[in-house]
Amino acid sequence: MADAPVVIRKEGALGPAVLFWRVAFGAMVLTLWQTLVSLKVLDAFFVSRPSDIALRIAQWVSTGSLWGHLAITLEESLLGLVVGAVLGISAGFSLGRSPMLASIFDPYIKMLNAVPRVVLAPLFLLWFGLGIWSKVALAVTLVFFVMFFSTYQGVRDADRVLIDNVRMLGATERQLVRHVLIPSALTWIFSSLQTSLGFAMVGAVVGEYLGSTRGLGYVISQAEGTFDTTGVFAGMTVLAIVVVMVSAGVTRLERWLLRWKK
Amino acid sequence: MTALELDGVSRDFTTPDGRGYRALDDVSLSIPAGSFVAIVGPSGCGKSTLLNIVAGLLTPSTGRVRVDGEELAGLNRRATYMFQQDALLPWKTVRENVALGLTLGGVAKPDAQTRADAWLARVGLAAFASHYPSQLSGGMRKRVVMAQNWILDRSILLMDEPFSALDVHTRQQMESELLALWEEKTLNKTIVFVTHDLEEAIALADEVVVLSAGPAAHIVARHTVTLDRPRDLMELRTAPAFVDLYRAIWAVLRQEVVKSQQPVELRRG
Numbered sequence: 001m002a003d004a005p006v007v008i009r010k011e012g013a014l015g016p017a018v019l020f021w022r023v024a025f026g027a028m029v030l031t032l033w034q035t036l037v038s039l040k041v042l043d044a045f046f047v048s049r050p051s052d053i054a055l056r057i058a059q060w061v062s063t064g065s066l067w068g069h070l071a072i073t074l075e076e077s078l079l080g081l082v083v084g085a086v087l088g089i090s091a092g093f094s095l096g097r098s099p100m101l102a103s104i105f106d107p108y109i110k111m112l113n114a115v116p117r118v119v120l121a122p123l124f125l126l127w128f129g130l131g132i133w134s135k136v137a138l139a140v141t142l143v144f145f146v147m148f149f150s151t152y153q154g155v156r157d158a159d160r161v162l163i164d165n166v167r168m169l170g171a172t173e174r175q176l177v178r179h180v181l182i183p184s185a186l187t188w189i190f191s192s193l194q195t196s197l198g199f200a201m202v203g204a205v206v207g208e209y210l211g212s213t214r215g216l217g218y219v220i221s222q223a224e225g226t227f228d229t230t231g232v233f234a235g236m237t238v239l240a241i242v243v244v245m246v247s248a249g250v251t252r253l254e255r256w257l258l259r260w261k262k
Numbered sequence: 263m264t265a266l267e268l269d270g271v272s273r274d275f276t277t278p279d280g281r282g283y284r285a286l287d288d289v290s291l292s293i294p295a296g297s298f299v300a301i302v303g304p305s306g307c308g309k310s311t312l313l314n315i316v317a318g319l320l321t322p323s324t325g326r327v328r329v330d331g332e333e334l335a336g337l338n339r340r341a342t343y344m345f346q347q348d349a350l351l352p353w354k355t356v357r358e359n360v361a362l363g364l365t366l367g368g369v370a371k372p373d374a375q376t377r378a379d380a381w382l383a384r385v386g387l388a389a390f391a392s393h394y395p396s397q398l399s400g401g402m403r404k405r406v407v408m409a410q411n412w413i414l415d416r417s418i419l420l421m422d423e424p425f426s427a428l429d430v431h432t433r434q435q436m437e438s439e440l441l442a443l444w445e446e447k448t449l450n451k452t453i454v455f456v457t458h459d460l461e462e463a464i465a466l467a468d469e470v471v472v473l474s475a476g477p478a479a480h481i482v483a484r485h486t487v488t489l490d491r492p493r494d495l496m497e498l499r500t501a502p503a504f505v506d507l508y509r510a511i512w513a514v515l516r517q518e519v520v521k522s523q524q525p526v527e528l529r530r531g
Contacts, residue, residue, distance in 0.1 A: 165349035169363035183353040260353040
């Protein structure tokens with residue numbers, strides 16, 4: 001037989017050229033920013049400057065004041081992500097498996113999804129207090145819908161032939177879910193996990209921003225209250241770095257779980 | 263001993279615009295245990311519907327199906343089904359796919375994997391046990407499916423144009439391998455093989471059943487294939503007995519194929 005074994009295509013590391021230009025672009029933007037402020041083309045009061053921002057972050061790190069706020073924000077995001085994912089995936093599965101339920105709840109889900117989350121924040125503060133749970137709730141409302149829609153899509157989209165084949169091989173309904181529907185939905189769930197993660201952070205930070213005593217959102221809002229733009233930018237930078245790091249972790253996990261793909 | 267018995271089986275569907283559509287009409291057929299029966303008919307005539315009914319994936323609108331004398335309710339647990347499309351789970355390795363039926367049935371994993379490896383060796387894929395289906399060629403995937411089906415040792419094998427997507431040579435090789443497996447009489451399997459290719463049907467089967475063009479497909483002819491076994495598929499197709507049989511069945515099938523190519527409203531006077 002003429003079949004040659006197919007070699008698995010390795011996800012190669014980035015080429016040196018890409019890496020170089022990537023770093024170069026960042027350095028260019030920062031230099032431009034720094035120069036324009038030094039030349040007084042831009043006012044440091046409004047846009048701060050990269051060196052000040054770096055210094056501020058270094059201060060936060062060296063005094064250790066950053067970690068407490070960061071830990072709180074991460075805790076809220078993670079809880080929001082987990083709770084939102086569990087609820088969203090379960091709801092997606094239930095409605096994906098039952099056209100009847102899907103028809104009943106369809107208009108309600110669309111209505112709820114249309115509500116701008118920011119307007120819910122004051123309500124959640126009222127219901128769940130100033131602590132972490134009002135922020136978790138806000139993150140959950142964001143994560144839930146992303147997870148719900150992708151799981152629903154994934155379950156509905158599961159290949160009919162795969163399902164029939166596994167049933168013929170003797171699968172029970174539970175085995176069908178475990179061996180076919182979950183793996184099939186995983187592709188969709190994972191492609192939305194990156195988005196969900198971002199949303200969870202947004203939910204937590206916006207919640208903190210609107211009313212809290214701890215967290216990165218609180219740090220940013222405090223800085224804003226005193227016209228401390230350096231503080232605002234430093235908070236944003238920390239947030240961005242954390243999101244990039246966590247999302248790199250998710251990418252690795254995703255690559256491992258979906259290793260069967262071409 | 264009768265393995266499968268269809269008694270007045272009809273199946274209706276509802277079209278999206280709400281009208282009724284009869285796919286199969288009053289099909290009665292009995293298939294002896296250990297025989298290889300091919301069902302041919304023009305495309306879209308309801309061959310797959312018939313097979314799905316025998317598998318228990320569809321219920322007949324009227325009529326009954328008996329398996330080994332017992333009336334079929336729910337899925338047919340004495341049969342496996344080889345689909346036309348790829349039905350391997352892409353997220354499981356070749357070994358896990360072959361062992362799937364066993365592990366679903368509660369066989370311990372090490373045991374199931376040992377048995378899967380034995381079957382993989384039998385279909386010549388021992389070296390590919392840890393590969394994923396996406397890393398195999400079409401012909402290799404079909405072999406994996408065969409192993410996945412045969413490992414369960416069920417008495418009936420339903421096959422729906424299993425080799426139609428393969429190139430001619432790979433296809434002939436798969437047909438030979440299928441015959442070699444089936445001719446091991448100790449296994450004593452009953453095979454129902456659906457195809458639109460009359461040559462393939464005659465080359466493989468003991469009996470060729472011709473279905474009419476749809477809608478309301480019914481059996482128009484049954485031919486016993488008396489060619490000797492074991493058959494050499496490389497030589498068989500030019501043998502005089504084969505050619506005679508081909509002509510005889512084609513005379514019937516041809517009319518149905520022509521009918522199936524006419525607009526639906528002209529087909530039934």
